[in-house]
Amino acid sequence: MTLAENQHPGSAPPSPRQVQDAEQWLANLSPAAAGHLVQVWRASQDLDAKFSEVFYQRLFQAHPELVNLFPGDMQQQQQRLTNTLSEAIELVPEPDRLILLLRAAGVRHHHYQVQQNHFQLMGPILVETFKQFLGTAFSPKQEAEWLQFFTSMAVVMRSAMAQAADE
Numbered sequence: 138m139t140l141a142e143n144q145h146p147g148s149a150p151p152s153p154r155q156v157q158d159a160e161q162w163l164a165n166l167s168p169a170a171a172g173h174l175v176q177v178w179r180a181s182q183d184l185d186a187k188f189s190e191v192f193y194q195r196l197f198q199a200h201p202e203l204v205n206l207f208p209g210d211m212q213q214q215q216q217r218l219t220n221t222l223s224e225a226i227e228l229v230p231e232p233d234r235l236i237l238l239l240r241a242a243g244v245r246h247h248h249y250q251v252q253q254n255h256f257q258l259m260g261p262i263l264v265e266t267f268k269q270f271l272g273t274a275f276s277p278k279q280e281a282e283w284l285q286f287f288t289s290m291a292v293v294m295r296s297a298m299a300q301a302a303d304e
Contacts, residue, residue, distance in 0.1 A: 148253060150253060162285065163232045163293070196259065224238060239293040242294050246298055247298040247301035253295050253299070267283060
């Protein structure tokens with residue numbers, strides 16, 4: 138990614154090259170990195186079923202302007218987040234299916250009025266929530282892998298959002 142692309146990552150739809158890079162990263166995830174993603178997700182779910190609740194509390198505290206995107210039942214929304222992340226983790230060994238899941242999620246997010254830049258707000262909050270739940274068991278390497286995983290997922294979703302907006 139160039140310096141210019143880094144200045145405002147996520148404020149515009151990703152370029153075809155960014156989408157290609159994200160999809161390649163997801164398709165070529167090493168078995169070790171995939172294992173770390175699964176390990177972190179399972180551990181966070183095993184410790185407390187309130188992971189998604191804490192995630193949204195942190196998100197709204199840091200970015201109160203996002204509250205209006207979630208007018209419905211927050212317990213249902215929390216369950217959707219948990220389900221989506223669980224499904225994404227399950228599909229890591231099947232990147233073609235994972236990418237299809239992410240594209241479908243991107244189209245849904247377009248209909249929810251999510252903006253391109255909202256994704257860049259969520260990745261760090263997700264990582265901070267893992268840190269809260271896992272403490273020192275969440276290594277810097279796992280943090281970097283989760284941030285790259287979320288970033289790659291977000292690029293695919295943002296691309297699908299942009300395509301849905303053009304239709």
